[in-house]
Amino acid sequence: MATVETDTVTLSINDREVTVPKGMSLVEAAAEAGIEVPVFCYEPRLGAAVGACRMCLVEIEGIPKLQTACTTPVTDGMVVHSHSDRAREGQDAVLEFLLINHPLDCPICDKGGECPLQDLTFRYGPGSTRMTLPKRTHTKPVPISPLIKLDRERCILCYRCTRFSEDVSGDLQLVTEHRGANSIITTFEGRPYDGEFSGNVTELCPVGALTSISYRFRGRPWEIQNIPTVCGECPIGCNTYATIREGQVARVLSRNNPAVDDGWLCDRGRYTFPSLESEQRITTPLIRGGRGLEPVDGSTALDHIADRLRAAVERFGPGSVAIIASGDQTSEEAHLWARIQEQALGGGPIVCGPEGGAGWGELAAHSATIADLDDADLIVVAGATDLVHRAPILELRIRRAVDRGARVVTIGAGATRLDTLHAAEHVSAAPGTTHAALLAASQGVALKGLSDRSVILWNGRMSAPVATVLAHVAHASGCRVLPTPLAANELGCQAAGLGTHTPAEALEAVEQGRVKAVVLLGADPVGGWPGGDRWRGLMERAFFALQVSPFQTGSSGWATTIVPSPMPLEKEGTMTNIEGRVQRLRAAVPPPPGVLDGIVLAAELGRRLGLDMPDQPPAVFADMAGSRAAFAGLTWAGIGERGVRPEPASGSGQAPPAPHVAEGEPEGTIVVGYRQLMSGPTVEGAPALHFQRRSGIEISHDDAQQIGVATGDRVEVSFAGASLTGAALVQRRLRRGVVRLATAVPYVGPGELRAAPEETADA
Amino acid sequence: MTTDLRILLDFDGDRRDIGDYERAGGYRQLTKALAGAPEDVIAAVDGSGIRGRGGAGFPTGRKASFLPKDRKPAYLCVNADESEPGTFKDREIMLRNPHALIEGVITMSFGIGATSAFIYIRGEYRAEFEVLMTALQQARERGFVGADVLGSGYDATVVLHRGAGAYICGEETALLSSLEGERGQPRSKPPFPAVAGLYAAPTLVNNVETLASVPYILEMGGAAYAEIGTERSKGTRVFSLSGNVKRPGNYELPLTATLRELIEGHGGGMPDGRTMKAIIPGGSSAPILMPDQIDTHIDFESIAAAGSMAGSGAIIVIDDRTCMVQLALRVSEFYKHESCGKCTPCREGTRWGVDIIRRIEMGEARQGELDLLLNVCDRILGNCLCPLGDAMAMPVASYVTHFRDEFQRHIDEGGCPFTEHSPISGLYHEPAAVS
Amino acid sequence: MEPSDAQTLAGARETRPTWPAPLPASDDTRPLYDRIQDVIALYPERKSAVVPALRLAQDEYGWLSEQAFDAVADATGFTPAFCKSVASFYDMFRLTPTGRYEICVCTNVSCALVGAAGTMRAFERELGIHPGETSEDGLFTLKTVECYGGCGWGPVVSVNERYHEPLPAEQVPELVARLRADAEPDA
Numbered sequence A: 001m002a003t004v005e006t007d008t009v010t011l012s013i014n015d016r017e018v019t020v021p022k023g024m025s026l027v028e029a030a031a032e033a034g035i036e037v038p039v040f041c042y043e044p045r046l047g048a049a050v051g052a053c054r055m056c057l058v059e060i061e062g063i064p065k066l067q068t069a070c071t072t073p074v075t076d077g078m079v080v081h082s083h084s085d086r087a088r089e090g091q092d093a094v095l096e097f098l099l100i101n102h103p104l105d106c107p108i109c110d111k112g113g114e115c116p117l118q119d120l121t122f123r124y125g126p127g128s129t130r131m132t133l134p135k136r137t138h139t140k141p142v143p144i145s146p147l148i149k150l151d152r153e154r155c156i157l158c159y160r161c162t163r164f165s166e167d168v169s170g171d172l173q174l175v176t177e178h179r180g181a182n183s184i185i186t187t188f189e190g191r192p193y194d195g196e197f198s199g200n201v202t203e204l205c206p207v208g209a210l211t212s213i214s215y216r217f218r219g220r221p222w223e224i225q226n227i228p229t230v231c232g233e234c235p236i237g238c239n240t241y242a243t244i245r246e247g248q249v250a251r252v253l254s255r256n257n258p259a260v261d262d263g264w265l266c267d268r269g270r271y272t273f274p275s276l277e278s279e280q281r282i283t284t285p286l287i288r289g290g291r292g293l294e295p296v297d298g299s300t301a302l303d304h305i306a307d308r309l310r311a312a313v314e315r316f317g318p319g320s321v322a323i324i325a326s327g328d329q330t331s332e333e334a335h336l337w338a339r340i341q342e343q344a345l346g347g348g349p350i351v352c353g354p355e356g357g358a359g360w361g362e363l364a365a366h367s368a369t370i371a372d373l374d375d376a377d378l379i380v381v382a383g384a385t386d387l388v389h390r391a392p393i394l395e396l397r398i399r400r401a402v403d404r405g406a407r408v409v410t411i412g413a414g415a416t417r418l419d420t421l422h423a424a425e426h427v428s429a430a431p432g433t434t435h436a437a438l439l440a441a442s443q444g445v446a447l448k449g450l451s452d453r454s455v456i457l458w459n460g461r462m463s464a465p466v467a468t469v470l471a472h473v474a475h476a477s478g479c480r481v482l483p484t485p486l487a488a489n490e491l492g493c494q495a496a497g498l499g500t501h502t503p504a505e506a507l508e509a510v511e512q513g514r515v516k517a518v519v520l521l522g523a524d525p526v527g528g529w530p531g532g533d534r535w536r537g538l539m540e541r542a543f544f545a546l547q548v549s550p551f552q553t554g555s556s557g558w559a560t561t562i563v564p565s566p567m568p569l570e571k572e573g574t575m576t577n578i579e580g581r582v583q584r585l586r587a588a589v590p591p592p593p594g595v596l597d598g599i600v601l602a603a604e605l606g607r608r609l610g611l612d613m614p615d616q617p618p619a620v621f622a623d624m625a626g627s628r629a630a631f632a633g634l635t636w637a638g639i640g641e642r643g644v645r646p647e648p649a650s651g652s653g654q655a656p657p658a659p660h661v662a663e664g665e666p667e668g669t670i671v672v673g674y675r676q677l678m679s680g681p682t683v684e685g686a687p688a689l690h691f692q693r694r695s696g697i698e699i700s701h702d703d704a705q706q707i708g709v710a711t712g713d714r715v716e717v718s719f720a721g722a723s724l725t726g727a728a729l730v731q732r733r734l735r736r737g738v739v740r741l742a743t744a745v746p747y748v749g750p751g752e753l754r755a756a757p758e759e760t761a762d763a
Numbered sequence B: 001m002t003t004d005l006r007i008l009l010d011f012d013g014d015r016r017d018i019g020d021y022e023r024a025g026g027y028r029q030l031t032k033a034l035a036g037a038p039e040d041v042i043a044a045v046d047g048s049g050i051r052g053r054g055g056a057g058f059p060t061g062r063k064a065s066f067l068p069k070d071r072k073p074a075y076l077c078v079n080a081d082e083s084e085p086g087t088f089k090d091r092e093i094m095l096r097n098p099h100a101l102i103e104g105v106i107t108m109s110f111g112i113g114a115t116s117a118f119i120y121i122r123g124e125y126r127a128e129f130e131v132l133m134t135a136l137q138q139a140r141e142r143g144f145v146g147a148d149v150l151g152s153g154y155d156a157t158v159v160l161h162r163g164a165g166a167y168i169c170g171e172e173t174a175l176l177s178s179l180e181g182e183r184g185q186p187r188s189k190p191p192f193p194a195v196a197g198l199y200a201a202p203t204l205v206n207n208v209e210t211l212a213s214v215p216y217i218l219e220m221g222g223a224a225y226a227e228i229g230t231e232r233s234k235g236t237r238v239f240s241l242s243g244n245v246k247r248p249g250n251y252e253l254p255l256t257a258t259l260r261e262l263i264e265g266h267g268g269g270m271p272d273g274r275t276m277k278a279i280i281p282g283g284s285s286a287p288i289l290m291p292d293q294i295d296t297h298i299d300f301e302s303i304a305a306a307g308s309m310a311g312s313g314a315i316i317v318i319d320d321r322t323c324m325v326q327l328a329l330r331v332s333e334f335y336k337h338e339s340c341g342k343c344t345p346c347r348e349g350t351r352w353g354v355d356i357i358r359r360i361e362m363g364e365a366r367q368g369e370l371d372l373l374l375n376v377c378d379r380i381l382g383n384c385l386c387p388l389g390d391a392m393a394m395p396v397a398s399y400v401t402h403f404r405d406e407f408q409r410h411i412d413e414g415g416c417p418f419t420e421h422s423p424i425s426g427l428y429h430e431p432a433a434v435s
Numbered sequence C: 001m002e003p004s005d006a007q008t009l010a011g012a013r014e015t016r017p018t019w020p021a022p023l024p025a026s027d028d029t030r031p032l033y034d035r036i037q038d039v040i041a042l043y044p045e046r047k048s049a050v051v052p053a054l055r056l057a058q059d060e061y062g063w064l065s066e067q068a069f070d071a072v073a074d075a076t077g078f079t080p081a082f083c084k085s086v087a088s089f090y091d092m093f094r095l096t097p098t099g100r101y102e103i104c105v106c107t108n109v110s111c112a113l114v115g116a117a118g119t120m121r122a123f124e125r126e127l128g129i130h131p132g133e134t135s136e137d138g139l140f141t142l143k144t145v146e147c148y149g150g151c152g153w154g155p156v157v158s159v160n161e162r163y164h165e166p167l168p169a170e171q172v173p174e175l176v177a178r179l180r181a182d183a184e185p186d187a
């Protein structure tokens, strides 16, 4: 206690004494004392308080002027009044100034009922208006993107939104123009607010000025219910509320979990919920017959599937069924399917995602938490593309770490958003050799200072050589690593046994004739995985090809049986995120009629194959915890609202084998085709998001000069046996020889770039 | 009182050319300072008692001593934004005696251990910018600016940065935001610039006149400089005299003079037998003084005691023809136009205030709006992020207080009784004849 | 009343400066992008170069068009939205096309007290436009501006950033005629 004392101060607020840590602001200290000081611009997640709105004026004895509680640090012996006549006169003045311009359209405002301005006016505001001047008028809500509308008349110019855009997301697209009373919030020349985190401003806006178009007029706060769940769109697993109105998801909001998301969401997580009602959804089981796919009821489908799987094992022997999963399944679903494979089908290959999970196990002992980024003094981000495509929200945390003084070293092809950070250093690496560059940098000057206060974010495909390098560097320096899985629950699926083979191993088994039947769980290997034609070959020749998926995909045409599955917002279960945190998904809405719950589907199938499988999420979880080491000791009830992160098994402590990486750099053009954040069936099902897709073929300045093109000119890229024409986007900071573009099928390898010939210029 | 003081503007013509400046003894103080310890510079400035000439009047030596020692980088920022209406003294210093500023800047930079100095000059001062550019070039060629100044090992980097038209950038934290490339909005203090200023590094911000005085202080010695002036207002100060006087201009006076000496003596008094109605004693943000206060001394304390503030040293004389409502409108419009928009009371209050004053002038105001105006001013006062809101509220409130009848007449008579004679009238009343 | 001896310091006299000749226009003909890189190099942080870069772009394009903002954004690495947010804060950046001569009349207190309104009216008559407008022939844009720092020598007017002080109403026709004549060869 005695040592703590020097770091605290004691002060009095409204005659209540509080002792708080030094450096705390008066607003926070008041909150500790149970006193609410009214605020608008204050929002600690936006960085240091700015004192702009002046709502939090308080009286401090000995200081003649009122002071803003949000910007005033506490001092010992301070005597503060937030409810004195003088303080209230100041707060009243500010509120009156805010209201002289504010329209009185609360009854039709989406913020009505959950609006701080409305609440404060009610509690502090003047009873009558002395307003003599005409209110400022603006065109009523203008879209600032297909997702968000801005009602400038309601705006109180608190600058939360623009501070988010500048300081938190760094996209610098939502800004203030002009000054003084003419100040307006705007984007540039009517261009849409095109940033992957834009939706957060709708939650930050303390009035009804910035609202989500999809939610406008959809609900009044008293008719809705907020279900706490977790986003299933990427491996971060941001905590969310799904707002339900009349049985439908009306919006998705953040549910601040400081350890995971800090209360931010990316637009994919926030705005893909309309895909629940997408036309591409499969809503009934289908069995291919003489006249193509024909609808059947659930139990017919289950009987048929059980029959075919049993027949496959009987005819081709145990292990002749491959399960190809996307990694988006809940761990409970994964566990049950893994049990089916292990216990009923004789243990054929199971693949989890196109990157296929090799190497993760080696790294568990060195795994970082997301929150480790907050304390890191050196953050290494290694990969050929923007981090936002694989782990969107982490970009915000890295920005914040930089503001706090952390060093960032990016290793990769360059021209990513993190490269332009003020404190960023860059190590150029040819795509495909990034791990080699990382190893070299860790042994040279570039990563001097790598220590147990450093985190390496591996922003790319995991493979055995990569894992070896990461484990080696982590072991040598004590740093932690945070590799980015591709699918939302890739780690959970693997931990639950779904993911024993790499895609290559599975294809080999197919091509050696060992595999004759295939079950696709959410995966679309034909349409979206490398080697798509080999997968198609498997499906074409398969004795039985089952697709279990919420959506029609490129693989659907070759499936002999299709069973619909629910989407994350319709599921109960758990997912394990990038840092190994097990979090609970709650079904915000039931799946559409005709769609069987994922656990029930697997359990029913298991029963038909003679297995005794539970079909309730808590029971499945218990079953899983009893048999899978990664879940040992966890209980369903123990997961709680914030998830649990079991301590990763500590490694053997022995030095991992020294990595051998190929020397030398590849010659010629290297093409990086990556899956962009705004892609996939859920994005397809949310047309309002499509404007955020990145298009264009990124090429380096040198290459552009060499082939004589500028941004906007058409270029042709050939790779992986195909060729593609599109508009060039010349990137001054991109590594020479690298061509980068968003593709449906990820690809890193050789290719060719040329200016598109005239005749195809309009293609 | 001696008459052979060497002070800022004590010469005919100009010393733009470095040769002229050196012949007059220029750059000797820098040479001497570099041979000694940095603390000696600060000690001399502190000993002189000089207070900042930018407006706030904070003791310069004390402010310099707030910078933490040996935290690198550290910066000196020169406030050459001179925008307070009525003020045009820094401009004359830069035009006629630019090397005094440069010598002062380098000396002070050395004193505080600054790694670079930035001169933030308002964008409108293009000629002054060019004069400084040329002067800096000459100083560079002579080795007073640049790496290893005069072989002392001290590197003096000076960046001349042009503003782009925003009064608020004269406020020191807004100046820093602007220099950093942001919109020029003030920042909440603490932290003060001395701790976290430009690029979050320790920063000293000083006015042009303050820094240009440094070589003279060093030449004279701090103690000798402190001999000039009053107990708490030391030295000479350049006063900008404008408005309805015969001989407007900049006059450098010891801080013992009175307003009468400045206005009637140097300025020649009112033109053409007009009489004085009011005096603005410290730039347009200062509350007015009345003609019977003309014997007030021009030091900081005396003007404060008289109910106003010495501010930027700009004295504007208002003659009897002038409509005080029009004056209030013109002054408040300025601050409304220049409000940065960051904080609520200033952004909304200046707009509201202007609206009420406009309606009073146009004869559209209702009874009771005068009190509303005073109340709006009162609600701005002291509640804003920076002093700009006060800069509108204080003078306007003082006009209403001193000339309440005149304001009331506008309301009672449903219009401005002074349209015909008031020199400001033409801005608001004469219909424009445009073909 | 004459000043007493004690106050007759040598400095206390009217010391109106003479204006220096304008520096010759820059002969740097390199692309805007390259010139902006030079400016960036002057500052510890890139962002500080945004205002100087905007000025270079305004000189190049005549005003800050969408294209100009895109060019500044490309050269500085900030978004066009940010660049315009900054530009629109400052009075000297032109967000609309401007005539060949930009005439700014100071109407702040000191100038107003000595005839700024008359000067402004004279320009309105001579040019046939109101403040904020550009003449049809594209020659003149008229603006009112706030205190120019020429208060002792008012009314102050600037033409393309060069001060004319004082410029009383009577001298306006002559100035306008001279500007028209200067523009003649290109007109």
Ligand SMILES: Cc1cc2nc3c(=O)[nH]c(=O)nc-3n(C[C@H](O)[C@H](O)[C@H](O)COP(=O)(O)O)c2cc1C
Binding pocket: B051, B052, B053, B054, B055, B056, B057, B058, B060, B079, B080, B081, B082, B083, B084, B167, B168, B169, B170, B171, B172, B173, B205, B206, B207, B208, B210, B211, B386, B387, B388, B391
């Ligand atoms: C609204 C406002 C405008 C100001 N304008 C100027 C200015 O134009 N020039 C100046 O030197 N100081 C100006 N100041 C004062 C500066 O904030 C600061 O106090 C000064 O530059 C410090 O220098 P000094 O100590 O040498 O006076 C202004 C202050 C405020 C609040």
Ligand code: SF4
Binding pocket: A154, A155, A156, A157, A158, A159, A160, A161, A162, A185, A204, A205, A206, A207, A209, A210
């Ligand atoms: S739009 Fe909302 S968040 Fe943005 S400044 Fe206005 S009130 Fe604040």
Ligand code: FES
Binding pocket: A038, A039, A040, A041, A042, A050, A051, A052, A053, A054, A055, A056, A057, A068, A069, A070, A071
């Ligand atoms: S909450 Fe403190 S000033 Fe806005």
